[in-house]
Amino acid sequence: MGALQVLSAEQEADPDAGPDGLSLALVLGALSDPIRLAIVSELADGSERSCGSFDLGIAKSTRSHHFNVLVEAGILTRRVEGRIRKLKLRRDALEARFPGLLDAVLGGSRR
Amino acid sequence: MGALQVLSAEQEADPDAGPDGLSLALVLGALSDPIRLAIVSELADGSERSCGSFDLGIAKSTRSHHFNVLVEAGILTRRVEGRIRKLKLRRDALEARFPGLLDAVLGGSRR
């Protein structure tokens, strides 16, 4: 599991990653945390939101950490806009690589 | 493992688990390991196999550990038959709780 992060942001050095750097184990691992699941749920409608607009009950730095995990797994994109980072779900890339996965996860999360 | 086992084998004490004890985060966490993904893949056809019939390149005890994780997440059942434990995928329960998830995961794993 352990992988030293040496690569450039969105590109992962994962053994079984596809052409676009998406690895199933990495994606599932990123989604296996309730907080990150909540983040993804809130972005499910395709909206683009700033990091600070998420009201999870955790410290700023912890939030940032979870965003990092999601971006590095290829689940989210982060776009800089002034002093704000806009986060967005990579629904198309995810759907292309793992058809049906995102919908299944999102469907199962709001029960 | 972490939790003290006070419940009856298949019942987990997970905060956001459904009636049948299946929790999305727990299931995704269990599937986020390449070895466990391989185990589930091999059971995808609904067959019932003994623990020893899996040729993963790891120690017996490690194998046993991974089977435990999968059973405790509600993904597999373990049935004792003589000195052999037969493992089987809980496809129906999984499908009922997280429709489409298993197929999406299995589809994405054999690329």
Place this chain on the structure above:
DNA sequence: GAGATATTACGACGTCCGTCGAACGATCCG
């Protein structure tokens, strides 16, 4: 430039996870 705002980076700390070897328990077979 000074100050405020948004977010990341850096250590640090405790816990959980994957791995192993060795020991144990249960079962089958001679």
Place this chain on the structure above:
DNA sequence: CGGATCGTTCGACGGACGTCGTAATATCTC
């Protein structure tokens, strides 16, 4: 019974993970 087979349990170890507070960076505003 004695040995072989199948699998689990136990204790240990190193590394990864989630969490935090604080410091740093970048941007906007005055």
